[in-house]
Amino acid sequence: MEQAYKIGIIGCGHLGQALAQACLNNGIPKDRLLLSYRGSAETRGRLAEKGLLDCAVPNERLLSQADVIFITIKPQDFATLKDIGIPAKTTVVSLMAGIPLELLREVVGKNALRMMISGPDAILSGHGVAVVYPGNAFVEQFLKVIRVRQLQLSGEDELNVFTAGVCIPPALLQLDDPAKSAEAIKRLSGDYPMMATLYEWSLGVLPQSLTGEEKEVYIKRMATKGGITEAVINSLKAGAPLDTALKNGVARAEEISKSTLEAFKK
Numbered sequence: 001m002e003q004a005y006k007i008g009i010i011g012c013g014h015l016g017q018a019l020a021q022a023c024l025n026n027g028i029p030k031d032r033l034l035l036s037y038r039g040s041a042e043t044r045g046r047l048a049e050k051g052l053l054d055c056a057v058p059n060e061r062l063l064s065q066a067d068v069i070f071i072t073i074k075p076q077d078f079a080t081l082k083d084i085g086i087p088a089k090t091t092v093v094s095l096m097a098g099i100p101l102e103l104l105r106e107v108v109g110k111n112a113l114r115m116m117i118s119g120p121d122a123i124l125s126g127h128g129v130a131v132v133y134p135g136n137a138f139v140e141q142f143l144k145v146i147r148v149r150q151l152q153l154s155g156e157d158e159l160n161v162f163t164a165g166v167c168i169p170p171a172l173l174q175l176d177d178p179a180k181s182a183e184a185i186k187r188l189s190g191d192y193p194m195m196a197t198l199y200e201w202s203l204g205v206l207p208q209s210l211t212g213e214e215k216e217v218y219i220k221r222m223a224t225k226g227g228i229t230e231a232v233i234n235s236l237k238a239g240a241p242l243d244t245a246l247k248n249g250v251a252r253a254e255e256i257s258k259s260t261l262e263a264f265k266k
């Protein structure tokens with residue numbers, strides 16, 4: 001990656017902050033990192049705790065200086081990007097689950113691409129996995145720098161499968177019969193081979209012997225309100241087996257795509 005590249009991150013929730021921290025932890029200097037957020041006092045406090053507050057800048061500055069912008073806002077807030085004026089030359093990497101590439105490019109420009117990544121804990125422990133659509137040499141190099149493993153995708157539709165699949169670690173925290181979980185994944189893997197890959201990965205990243213409260217915190221750090229983690233966890237809580245819960249996660253990602261598209265057509 002060229003040394004002078006500046007990285008912008010719009011949205012400083014758990015994921016945005018984890019990406020920023022991963023940059024710093026892996027040698028990307030603070031002066032190449034620009035963060036913007038909606039200005040809540042809570043987020044400000046979290047940024048300060050993590051030594052990231054110096055990187056926080058107004059959107060205008062981020063937009064004019066960043067060469068690549070990662071967007072980690074909620075998919076439901078996608079419409080707020082409509083008028084912010086992202087320069088046409090900027091590479092935009094959307095981490096908004098379910099927002100299709102076609103719509104993304106219409107709104108933020110033709111240099112946009114999609115990326116989905118595992119949750120904050122996996123990223124920061126050096127066990128993160130990600131997929132990128134379409135492939136992009138710069139982003140591939142960036143993932144190497146922050147020590148996140150890139151998996152290969154069969155196509156855009158598989159992004160939704162990956163997104164539900166990265167919820168396997170929090171899902172396993174809710175379950176207590178490993179043999180049953182393994183069977184559920186076997187049932188899924190014919191239709192969704194990505195689930196088998198992510199199940200293997202999950203067994204390596206799953207935190208051991210967490211208390212009930214620690215499990216809740218782990219899940220909360222992964223979950224976007226109204227998103228995919230919630231759909232998976234709520235299904236399990238309602239008694240569904242793991243394969244059904246993960247299918248419900250995929251379905252939730254598809255619903256987000258559909259409803260955002262419809263909202264935009266209006």
Ligand SMILES: O=C(O)[C@@H]1CCC=N1
Pocket residue numbers: 097119163164166167222223224225226227228229230
């Ligand atoms: O819960 C969500 O919707 C996001 C995507 C997968 C993990 N977090």
